[in-house]
Amino acid sequence: MPELPDVEIFKRYLSSTALHKTIQSVEIHSTDMLKGVSARAIEKALKGDQLLSARRHGKYLFVKTAKKNKWLVLHFGMTGFLKYFKRQARIPPHERLLIAFSNGYHLAYDCQRKLGEIGLIDAPEVLIEEKELGPDALEPGFNRERFMKTFKNSRSAIKSALMNQKYVAGIGNIYSDEILFQAGIYPGTRSSELDENNMERLYFQMDRVLKTAIESRADPERLPATFVIPHRHSDGVCPKCKGEIAKCKIGGRTAYYCPQCQKG
DNA sequence: CCTATAGCCTGACGGC
DNA sequence: TGCCGTCAGGCTATAG
Numbered sequence: 674m675p676e677l678p679d680v681e682i683f684k685r686y687l688s689s690t691a692l693h694k695t696i697q698s699v700e701i702h703s704t705d706m707l708k709g710v711s712a713r714a715i716e717k718a719l720k721g722d723q724l725l726s727a728r729r730h731g732k733y734l735f736v737k738t739a740k741k742n743k744w745l746v747l748h749f750g751m752t753g754f755l756k757y758f759k760r761q762a763r764i765p766p767h768e769r770l771l772i773a774f775s776n777g778y779h780l781a782y783d784c785q786r787k788l789g790e791i792g793l794i795d796a797p798e799v800l801i802e803e804k805e806l807g808p809d810a811l812e813p814g815f816n817r818e819r820f821m822k823t824f825k826n827s828r829s830a831i832k833s834a835l836m837n838q839k840y841v842a843g844i845g846n847i848y849s850d851e852i853l854f855q856a857g858i859y860p861g862t863r864s865s866e867l868d869e870n871n872m873e874r875l876y877f878q879m880d881r882v883l884k885t886a887i888e889s890r891a892d893p894e895r896l897p898a899t900f901v902i903p904h905r906h907s908d909g910v911c912p913k914c915k916g917e918i919a920k921c922k923i924g925g926r927t928a929y930y931c932p933q934c935q936k937g
Numbered sequence: 938c939c940t941a942t943a944g945c946c947t948g949a950c951g952g953c
Numbered sequence: 954t955g956c957c958g959t960c961a962g963g964c965t966a967t968a969g
Contacts, residue, residue, distance in 0.1 A: 675962075675963080676962065676963095679962085705946090732963080748963080749963080750946090750962095750963045750964080751946095751961065751962055751963045751964095752946095752948095752961085752962090753963090767947085785946090785947060785948070786945095786947050786948080786961085786963085787945085787946050787947070788945075788947090788963050788964075789963075790963095804964095827939090828939080828940075829939085829940060829941085838963095838964080845962055845963070846961095846962050846963090847962045850962095905962095924940090924941075924942090925941080925942065925943085927960085927962095939969105940968105940969090941967105941969080942966105942967085942968080943965105943966090943967085943968095944964105944965085944967100945964090945965085945966105948960105948961095949959105949960090949961090950958105950959085950960085950961105951957105951959090951960105952956105952957090952958090952959105953955105953956090953957090953958105
């Protein structure tokens with residue numbers, strides 16, 4: 674689930690629940706998910722402090738602490754999410770990090786498959802540079818010109834290029850399918866072979882799809898009826914032409930597309 | 938340099 | 954029912 678729109682919703686969720694509350698305790702139950710930091714160091718950085726603000730870049734969430742000026746890093750892998758709750762009975766099943774606040778509430782980071790990551794850094798820029806992340810797909814500076822320049826230079830399938838976090842950060846398997854569907858482009862088309870028209874449509878749809886998904890709270894059931902995401906399964910029907918949705922492998926990932934509406 | 942592929946980790950599901 | 958293979962919306966390391 675967690676691509677740009679999902680993580681943006683997590684950010685808003687955390688911002689409206691867990692900020693400005695004194696942290697009473699921190700428990701890390703899966704130390705194997707820690708990257709370059711010890712459980713003790715995270716505990717030390719958070720305990721007694723408060724969470725001040727949250728920021729997102731691509732699929733990464735950064736949460737700033739008030740006093741010590743550190744940033745907690747959360748990446749959600751394929752199965753991560755956040756939950757803010759009071760009663761112990763509501764604790765999610767694969768909780769890996771648990772922050773308890775002095776008001777009796779808790780913030781849990783749940784990640785069933787442990788493909789996510791928990792970290793602690795001095796500034797988001799450090800991680801962005803280290804991972805060589807491209808610009809966030811929705812940042813204003815990533816305009817049409819930069820988009821075209823980026824994708825002109827890649828010879829991989831456009832779907833793979835869109836998902837390459839070094840080119841642009843935030844797009845994964847699901848939303849790359851949606852963006853390509855909306856732009857009417859076959860996912861296996863070589864990125865460098867897209868003409869100006871296709872490039873322009875792709876950029877426009879990238880922006881529109883991601884923003885629409887955020888407005889829909891990244892909830893498939895709230896997406897517009899013209900979106901293909903709810904039909905990404907065998908027997909899926911194209912919301913535009915009512916033809917059958919097809920599936921194939923591109924760059925090792927399953928791509929769903931409409932053979933009628935998306936031409937090479 | 939660039940692109941493609943296996944592997945990491947866990948759980949759900951379908952077929953035998 | 955039980956077992957096994959496959960697959961899942963992430964990224965990284967390595968091979969070609």
